[in-house]
Amino acid sequence: MSSRRFFLRNSALAMVGAGAAPLWLERALYAADATSPRKKILVAIFQRGAADGLNIVVPHAEKRYYEMRPTIAVPRPSQISDRREDAAIDLDGFFGLHPALAPLKPIWDEGHLAIVHAAGSPDPTRSHFDAQDFMESATPGLKATPDGWMNRAMPRADRAAQISPVRAVAMGNVLPRAMRGSNPAVAVQNLSDFQVRNREASGAFRTLYADSQDPLLQAAGRETFEAVSLLQSIQTRHYEPATGANYPKGRFGDCLRQIAQLIKADVGVEMAFADVGGWDHHVNEVGARASQGQLATRLADFGQALAAFWLDLGDRRQDVAVVTMSEFGRTARENGDRGTDHGHANCMFVMGGGVRGGRVYGKWPGLEPEQLYEARDLALTTDFRDVLGELVKVQLGNRDLSQVFPGYTPSPRGILL
Amino acid sequence: MTFNKRLPAGLIGLSICLVAGISVDARKNGDPSSQAAALFRQPISKDHKAEHAVNRLTFGPRPGDIQHVQALGIKKWIDLQLHPQRIPENPILEAKLRPLDTLNMSTAKMLQNYPTPQQIKEMVGGKIPFPDDPDKRMMVDRLAARLQGKTEQDISLPHAPKLTSLLAPGQIQVLRAGTAQQKLDLFGSLPQDRQDQVLESMGQGMRGQLFVAAPPALRRRIQSTNGPQAMVAQDLVEAKLLRAVYSGRQLEEVLVDFWYNHFNVFLDKGADRYMVTAYERDEIRPHVLGKFEDLLRATAQSPAMLYYLDNWESMGAQSTAGKRRQRGLNENYGRELLELHTLGVNGGYTQKDVTEVARCFTGWTIQQPQRVAEFEFNPKMHDDGEKTVLGVRIPAGGGIDDGFKVLHLLAHHPATARFISRKLAMRFVADDPPATLVNRMAATFLKKDGDLRAVLKTMFDSPEFWSRGAYRSKMKSPLEMVASSLRALNADLDFAFGLNNQLNQLGEPLYRKAEPTGYSNSGQEWLNSAGLLARMNFSVALVNNKVPGVKVDSAPSSEGVALGSPDFQKK
Numbered sequence: 002m003s004s005r006r007f008f009l010r011n012s013a014l015a016m017v018g019a020g021a022a023p024l025w026l027e028r029a030l031y032a033a034d035a036t037s038p039r040k041k042i043l044v045a046i047f048q049r050g051a052a053d054g055l056n057i058v059v060p061h062a063e064k065r066y067y068e069m070r071p072t073i074a075v076p077r078p079s080q081i082s083d084r085r086e087d088a089a090i091d092l093d094g095f096f097g098l099h100p101a102l103a104p105l106k107p108i109w110d111e112g113h114l115a116i117v118h119a120a121g122s123p124d125p126t127r128s129h130f131d132a133q134d135f136m137e138s139a140t141p142g143l144k145a146t147p148d149g150w151m152n153r154a155m156p157r158a159d160r161a162a163q164i165s166p167v168r169a170v171a172m173g174n175v176l177p178r179a180m181r182g183s184n185p186a187v188a189v190q191n192l193s194d195f196q197v198r199n200r201e202a203s204g205a206f207r208t209l210y211a212d213s214q215d216p217l218l219q220a221a222g223r224e225t226f227e228a229v230s231l232l233q234s235i236q237t238r239h240y241e242p243a244t245g246a247n248y249p250k251g252r253f254g255d256c257l258r259q260i261a262q263l264i265k266a267d268v269g270v271e272m273a274f275a276d277v278g279g280w281d282h283h284v285n286e287v288g289a290r291a292s293q294g295q296l297a298t299r300l301a302d303f304g305q306a307l308a309a310f311w312l313d314l315g316d317r318r319q320d321v322a323v324v325t326m327s328e329f330g331r332t333a334r335e336n337g338d339r340g341t342d343h344g345h346a347n348c349m350f351v352m353g354g355g356v357r358g359g360r361v362y363g364k365w366p367g368l369e370p371e372q373l374y375e376a377r378d379l380a381l382t383t384d385f386r387d388v389l390g391e392l393v394k395v396q397l398g399n400r401d402l403s404q405v406f407p408g409y410t411p412s413p414r415g416i417l418l
Numbered sequence: 419m420t421f422n423k424r425l426p427a428g429l430i431g432l433s434i435c436l437v438a439g440i441s442v443d444a445r446k447n448g449d450p451s452s453q454a455a456a457l458f459r460q461p462i463s464k465d466h467k468a469e470h471a472v473n474r475l476t477f478g479p480r481p482g483d484i485q486h487v488q489a490l491g492i493k494k495w496i497d498l499q500l501h502p503q504r505i506p507e508n509p510i511l512e513a514k515l516r517p518l519d520t521l522n523m524s525t526a527k528m529l530q531n532y533p534t535p536q537q538i539k540e541m542v543g544g545k546i547p548f549p550d551d552p553d554k555r556m557m558v559d560r561l562a563a564r565l566q567g568k569t570e571q572d573i574s575l576p577h578a579p580k581l582t583s584l585l586a587p588g589q590i591q592v593l594r595a596g597t598a599q600q601k602l603d604l605f606g607s608l609p610q611d612r613q614d615q616v617l618e619s620m621g622q623g624m625r626g627q628l629f630v631a632a633p634p635a636l637r638r639r640i641q642s643t644n645g646p647q648a649m650v651a652q653d654l655v656e657a658k659l660l661r662a663v664y665s666g667r668q669l670e671e672v673l674v675d676f677w678y679n680h681f682n683v684f685l686d687k688g689a690d691r692y693m694v695t696a697y698e699r700d701e702i703r704p705h706v707l708g709k710f711e712d713l714l715r716a717t718a719q720s721p722a723m724l725y726y727l728d729n730w731e732s733m734g735a736q737s738t739a740g741k742r743r744q745r746g747l748n749e750n751y752g753r754e755l756l757e758l759h760t761l762g763v764n765g766g767y768t769q770k771d772v773t774e775v776a777r778c779f780t781g782w783t784i785q786q787p788q789r790v791a792e793f794e795f796n797p798k799m800h801d802d803g804e805k806t807v808l809g810v811r812i813p814a815g816g817g818i819d820d821g822f823k824v825l826h827l828l829a830h831h832p833a834t835a836r837f838i839s840r841k842l843a844m845r846f847v848a849d850d851p852p853a854t855l856v857n858r859m860a861a862t863f864l865k866k867d868g869d870l871r872a873v874l875k876t877m878f879d880s881p882e883f884w885s886r887g888a889y890r891s892k893m894k895s896p897l898e899m900v901a902s903s904l905r906a907l908n909a910d911l912d913f914a915f916g917l918n919n920q921l922n923q924l925g926e927p928l929y930r931k932a933e934p935t936g937y938s939n940s941g942q943e944w945l946n947s948a949g950l951l952a953r954m955n956f957s958v959a960l961v962n963n964k965v966p967g968v969k970v971d972s973a974p975s976s977e978g979v980a981l982g983s984p985d986f987q988k989k
Contacts, residue, residue, distance in 0.1 A: 128750060130933040144763045174948040175925045188948040190923065195951060199958045205979045206954050213984040217945060218893075222984060225947040 041320050041355075041396050042264055044273045045151060045179065048303075048327040049133060050281035054347035055333060055379060056296055058116050058361070059089040059097045065368035069334040073287035073294075073341070075099055087290045092116075096361050100291055101300035104308035108352060112359040113311075113318070115416050119346045119363050120383040121329055125375075127343035129281070132328035137178035139386055139406050150389060150406065151272055152182030156399040165269020166227035172256040172275045180274055187228050192259050193236055196229050235266045246313035249305040253277040257310040264317055271397065277303065280327060284338040294339075311352065322353030322396045322417070326385060332377050333368055344378035349388055355396070355418045362414050387411045458852045458887035467492055470889050473989040474846050475499055475878075476668035478902025496878050499669035500707065500871055511664035514911070517634045518653040525696050525721065525791035530554075532646040537788070538562050546789055557642060560614060581619040584612065593624055598631035605636075617643040629913075630966055637913060651685060654695055655928045656914035662901040663911050673706035674698065675897065676845050678929075679936030681717040681759060683726045685929035689787040690726050694929060696791075697722035710838065710868035711829035714759065718825055719793045721784040727751035727934065730783040732776060734801025747801070752776030754934045760828040762837035771808055777801040778812065778820035835863035839873060844939040846877060847888045855882040890988050893941030896924030898989065899953055903960055903981045909970045916966035920959075923952040941988075950987075957982030 059075045060066050067074050078097050079088035089097030090106055096118065098106060108114040124141035126132050135141040139150035155169060169186035171177050180186040189195050197203035210222025240262045248254035256275040263270045279299055288294030307323070314321055330347035346366075352358070366372050366380040374380040390411025393399050402411055462470060468487045472479045475496065487495045498504055515521065520528055529537060531549045540546045542562050549555050581590055592604045593616075605613060605628065617625065617640060629640045641649055661671045678698055685694050701720045705713035717723050724730040729751035733740040740746055752775040756767045781800030785792045795818040804814040810827060812820055828834055839859035843851035859876050866872040877883055894902060900917055903909075911917070921927060925944065931937050938944075959965050961978035980986060 128753070130935070144757070174923060174952065176946045176948075186946075188946045190948050190952075195948070197951060197954045197958070199955075199975075199978075202954065202958045202975060202979050202982070205976075206982055209979070209983045209985075215984060215988065217942065218984040218987065221945050221947070221950060225950050228947055229951070 040269070040271050041322070041398070042271055042273070042317075043151075043154075043392055043396050044260060044275070044321060044323045046323065046325045047133070047137070047177070047179070047274070047276040048280050048325060049129070049276050049278045050327070051129060051132075051329050051331055051343055052280040052299075052327040052347065053282060053286060053296060053341055054118065054327070054330040056287070057099050057102070057300065058092075058118055058348045059099060060095065060118075060365070060368070061089045061091070061097045062095040063368050066333075069368065071335070073335045073339055075287075075291045086292045089291075093361060095365075099296070099300050101297045102304040104304045105350075105352075108308065108311055109359055113352060113354065113356055115351045115356050115358045115360055115362060117349045117351065117362045117383055117388055117414065117416070119366050119379055119381060120349045120388060121326075121345065121347045121381055121385050123381055123384060125345075127329065129328060129343075134178060136326060136328050136385060139389065140408065148182030149177070149179035150393075151179045151274060152184050152186060153405045154393045154397055154399055155184045155271070156397060157401075165271075166224055166231055167263065167268050167270055169272045170260070170263060170270055170274070172259060172273070177274055177276065180272075185224050187224065189228075189232075189259070191255075192232060192262065195232050196236065231268050235262060235268070242309065242313045243315050246309040247305065248309040248313075249302050251302055253302055254306040254309065257306045258313070261310055261313040264314065264321065282331070283336065283340045283342060286335075286340040307350075307352065319354030322351060322355060322392055324352075324388065324392055325350040330379055333373055333379055334377065345374040346379040346381040349385065351388065351392070351416050353396075353417075357416055357418055362416055383414065384409070384411070387414055388416065391415075391417055454850075454887065455852060458848075458855070458882045458885045460886045461881060461884055462886055462889045466889060467884065470884070471496060473890075474883075474888075475672065476905075477662045477672065477898055478905045478989070480905045480908055499667070500874060500878075502667035502670040502707070505666045508664050508666045511660060511666075514660050514664065515657055517638055518657055520650045520653040520695060521657055521699070523695070525692050526789065528650055528692055528695065529789060529791070532642075532649050533558060533561075534647045535561070535565055538565060556614075557646065560618070561646070579615060579619055581616065584616055584619060593620065593628065601628055601631050602633075602636075614639075614643075634913075647691065650692060650695060651929070652915070654685070654698070655918050658928055659901070659914045659917055660911060662897065663904045663909070670703075670706060672845075674703050676842070676939070677702050677706050677713065679931070679939070680841065681713075681723065682931055682934050682936030683722045683929075684932050686932075687726055689791065690722055693720070693722035693725060693787075693791055696720075705870075707871045707874075708869075710834075710863070710870055711826060713870070714825050714829050715822070717759070718755070718779075718821065719782070721787065721791045721793060724751070724782060724784050724793070725787060727754055729776075729779055730787065732780050732782075733799035734777065734780045734803075736803075737780065737801055738798040739796070740799065740801075747773070747776050747780065749773060749776040751779060755779075755824075755828070758934055760837065761831060761833040762840075765831070765833035765837060767808060774805045774807045775824055777803070777805050778807065778816075778824045781818070782821055829868055830864070832860070832864060835860040835868075839863055841939060842873065843877060846874075847883055848891050849940045849942055852882050852887070855880050892989050893944055893987055894989050895937065895941070895944055896921055896926035896949070896953075897928070899924065899987060900956070902986075902989070903957065904968065906981065907960070907970045907973065907977070909960070909968050911968055913967040916968060920952070920956050920965065924956065925949050925952070953987065954982035957986075 055066065056073070056075055061075070061077045075097070076088040078091040079085060086100050088100060090100060090103060091097045092109060096116070105114055122132060122136055122141045124132065124135050126135070131144070134144065137149045138146040140146040151169065164185070166185065167187055169180055169184065171180050171186060171188045173188055174190040176186055176188040197206055207226050210219060210226065213219040213222065242248060242258060242261065248258045253275065260273045260275065263273065282295050285294055286296045288297070291297065311318065326349050327347050329343060329345055331341035331344040333344065336342050362383070364382040366382050368379070370376060372380060386406045386409050390402050390406055391413040393405055394402060394413070395417040399405065468484045469479070471492050472483055472487055520532060523531065530547065531551060531554045533541065537546065538558055538561050541548050541558060548558060589604055592600050596604070605616070608616065620628070625640055625643070629637055632640060641652060665671050681702065683690055683694055683697060685691060697720045701716035702713070705716055727750045728748045732748035732751070733743070733746065735746035749772055753772045755775060756765065756772060757763050761767055781796045783794055783796050783799060785794040797817060800817060802815055802817070805812045805820065807824055808827065812823055816823065836856060840851060840856045843856050843859060847855065855877065858880065859873050862873050862876040882888060900921060904911060918928070925948070926937055956965070958978040960968065960981065961970060961973045961975065963970060
């Protein structure tokens, strides 16, 4: 499936009546860059709640790690087969993956998964809400920023050229800060629900919004109905993930499956966003064994979903890059409750066809007391905007980084080919 | 019925100067001077005034409301709304609120009567008392029996007898597939304790079907079988929706919604699940038309807020408790107090101020959050040293007074006056209210010692409020959209879970905004495709009587379309 197809917006809209499911769709040339046949896609995943980077990508060669976490550290990689699921999976002799992320190991081995450790936001806040806000707006420390980095990152398009109404999609019923701004972005809770369920009313609504004298409502209506029309063809077809792509049950797996569905349907998605919560492990982060406890449960879901997504993408992998982030990490020391408290630096994953994977990027600051941030947390050596900046420039083709990351000059780490 | 399909004249001018691309910021980045400002100086016509007043001071007009306001006189009506105690409450509302017994309980009583499995275990273990109420006691006994022998992990799994051992196959069939009346008759014919067992043994589906057929008292028993601790949250949501739809004291309800959002607490954060009822009832509602400092003090001392923003655990590092427990200052409340509750992010405070304020509030804590949940000042946690807040020196040894001094300082600060005034103007006038109005309101705030009623009066008397810049310029929040739809149709709201689900889809789960910023007062926040589609689908479902718990008289489909139309999304 490589031939370019053409979508003539106005005429197609005229033909797509309310409720009519077009059996054909001619697809558009998107944005100003008309020469490239297929746009690259960036998928951003936000782990809300401050995921524990030190237990996710384990510095198993660090003695201090085991000293500071006597009960919740992930054991060193084990050669004994019956303990494998309770020990770190070695990556490079220094770092290892939490065992619940075993599904990602093959992707690492193939060189398509990169990790950046000791990465994150330089702002000292340990408030979830502020830190998430700062990361999504990509302006740490500034609360007044109204828009988000993903919205600003959309390459500028000539107004006359066709732009897909689903160019930027967030999975959920609220548009996340990262996607807010002056460029269109669509929030979709579920692809199958993204429609007006009553055929007759749908047509009437479409007309009313088109005729509205309020420019914002009119534009929002137009965007919405265009997206509905575009997604209708997807809705009528039952989606079968690629063989072997076993998405776990639950919202996160659903989100990734739908993003894969959108990408493969060639409807012009250029960026997608999904979030997943439940990482705030102050208590019972790790159970009696590393394969038990809250973190293991979260990571099993997380890893399985990402691996399924990777498989599901098939030959589209070369076009896709996934980046994961969390608002901050957690304390290097465990607390008294088999858990950890809010910290500072964390780890980020970058996964994709064009990724120089199989490596942990970033300077490891160490865990000696004088090397910790405020004597308690992993110190920061890579600003998250360096990672995002490289993705925006290389993956999305937007070179105007000063506009995407105001007040900061990202320095690329060579994560993308 | 006022589905306004006319062209609001004032918006033509606005649409000329705005870019026709979807934009959250378009209004802000558009023309902030000349054209937009001019609209706030152009009065709306006399015919529109009553409609505008009702749209802004209430959750939407019911049929006849606008005419009623016109007949009474707009000024008189506004004055009445500013003095809700003069408005007799709607007996329909009172009748519908009566079964929701958690609403009037203290937190401690609630914990006793609607316990979590953990608490039930403690009751059985003699650590905390059983409920006084005999029915509740019976419920707890049954739940305790169910939980007997269960481990920590299994605590939520019920262990009820099979339905087939309690009822004959014919009886089960009636419960599964009978008419509403048949189900109720059968159920009512069983002896009481058999009824309770049947409720526990029925699957969720069957129980749900019985629920929608049942009268209020039986509904309550069904809900408590599902899990008593969930009742507290359900009652809160139901009461809020009932009040929005039925209360005659509409402005008070709008203000409670506003101030709850301003002093937001996330219902689902741990112990807050039990503390929000008392918080809204005792700390927010009584003060919405009073003095800001009283409101501020009430929230600062509320267990709900202290828990939500972690202040209850904040202690001076050198205090007795701090040294013993090796813990220290938690700045969360101190920061949000300055940033979100009073001065605002640009209010002129520094990081040092945040720390100093946090030091002042060390020791402001909660007595046994899982059992008593009352405010307590613990001197052993307090940092008793000298502090300096916003340049004001607070001498050492002040104890609990440190906090009160800070609250007093903040409540009377000019930045607070501006911040609060601007937020109120955002809610009631426009997403980007004119500075002229905000300044006047702030002046009243400072002159009248933070008298919120006076500030509102300044706003309702202002030319800006009655201007084309304000008229029909705001987008309704999901709560406003839902409530105004029910009011427009004179709908009957029987129980709330159907609407609650709709609100989740629309993006405003009540009491469940996780961030301390609360839900936005800017209408544009709600403008996204998923939200718009959800509004359209809700409208159609509503007029077709497909929203569980809501009954409307049969209406033509054009009414569904009107409710989902762009015009009806505005107020």
